[in-house]
Amino acid sequence: MSHAAYVFDAYGTLFDVHAAVRKHAGEMGPDGQAFSDLWRAKQLEYSWIRTLMGAHADFWTLTEQALDHAFARFPSADPKLKASLLDAYWHLDCYPEVPSVLKSLKSRGARIAILSNGTPQMLQSAVKKAGLDLIIDDIFSVETVRAFKTAPAVYDMVTTTYRLYPNAVSFQSSNRWDVAGATKFGFRTVWINRNNMPDEYSEFGPSLILPTLESL
Numbered sequence: 001m002s003h004a005a006y007v008f009d010a011y012g013t014l015f016d017v018h019a020a021v022r023k024h025a026g027e028m029g030p031d032g033q034a035f036s037d038l039w040r041a042k043q044l045e046y047s048w049i050r051t052l053m054g055a056h057a058d059f060w061t062l063t064e065q066a067l068d069h070a071f072a073r074f075p076s077a078d079p080k081l082k083a084s085l086l087d088a089y090w091h092l093d094c095y096p097e098v099p100s101v102l103k104s105l106k107s108r109g110a111r112i113a114i115l116s117n118g119t120p121q122m123l124q125s126a127v128k129k130a131g132l133d134l135i136i137d138d139i140f141s142v143e144t145v146r147a148f149k150t151a152p153a154v155y156d157m158v159t160t161t162y163r164l165y166p167n168a169v170s171f172q173s174s175n176r177w178d179v180a181g182a183t184k185f186g187f188r189t190v191w192i193n194r195n196n197m198p199d200e201y202s203e204f205g206p207s208l209i210l211p212t213l214e215s216l
Contacts, residue, residue, distance in 0.1 A: 002108055003168055003169060003188060004110060004111065004168045005110060005162055005164060005169045005170070006102075006111070006112055006113070006169075006172065007140075007172070008114055008172045009171075009172065009173035010116035010117075010118055010126065011116065012040075012174040012194070013172060013173050013174040014094055014126075014130075015093065015095075016092055016094070017040050018040070019088070019092045019093040020036075020085050020088035020089045021033070021039070024088070027081055028081070029076040029077055029078075031074045031076045031077060034074065035070050035073075039069075039070040042065075045066075046062040047148035048148065051148045051151055056147065058143060059118050059119050059122065059148075064086065067085060067086065068082075090126070090129075094132065095194075097212055097213050098132070098213060099130070101213045102132065102135045103135055106135055106137075111138070113137055113139065114127070114139045115140040116141060116142070117149055118142075119141055120141045120143060123139045140161070144157055145157065149177075149178050150177060150178065150180065150181025150184075151181075152185055155187065156185070165186075166185055166187050167187070169188065170187070170188045170189075171187040171188065172189075172190045172213065173189070173190075173191065173192065174191070174192040174193070176197065177201065179206050180200075180201035180204035183204040184204050189206040190206055190209070190216065191208070193209050193210070193211060196211070
């Protein structure tokens with residue numbers, strides 16, 4: 001089934017959030033993967049808590065704060081790597097199938113967009129580094145509404161801008177909680193289950209589950 005717009009989450013869906021730590025794996029010590037997992041978990045936790053409190057701070061600020069917490073939890077990691085890890089986050093690798101999939105969808109005449117917690121600057125940097133700037137039509141950042149996913153106002157940016165009903169939008173995310181929020185909003189959703197995780201949020205299930213974007 002074709003849709004008028006294909007909208008993608010950025011981090012974990014198009015871009016590998018663990019690429020920053022992996023780039024410095026030789027310097028990170030034995031806890032590199034656990035460090036990266038905690039960095040990501042705290043980044044998201046801070047976004048949810050701040051939205052619930054009504055105390056917004058942009059995603060870059062939360063990324064730095066989450067990194068500081070990860071260093072505090074893992075003494076094996078050298079805090080001198082902080083600047084290098086943050087710099088690497090501006091240039092995350094995209095997953096290998098992303099360019100060809102997006103080009104194929106765009107060739108059908110569909111709009112291609114990103115809807116992300118990231119700041120406009122973070123997202124533009126990642127898109128340019130991956131060579132996707134001529135493929136992606138629009139970047140929707142939560143900074144417009146100053147609330148993070150899964151606030152309905154985030155998903156509403158797409159339908160309001162494109163003047164589409166929610167079911168005309170296919171939304172892809174590797175984050176099951178994000179898929180739940182988008183499903184509740186009314187998008188047709190695809191869960192990109194890259195890590196073969198068990199399902200959850202059963203009352204807000206995706207239309208499709210795929211291991212990568214390749215079969216989209």
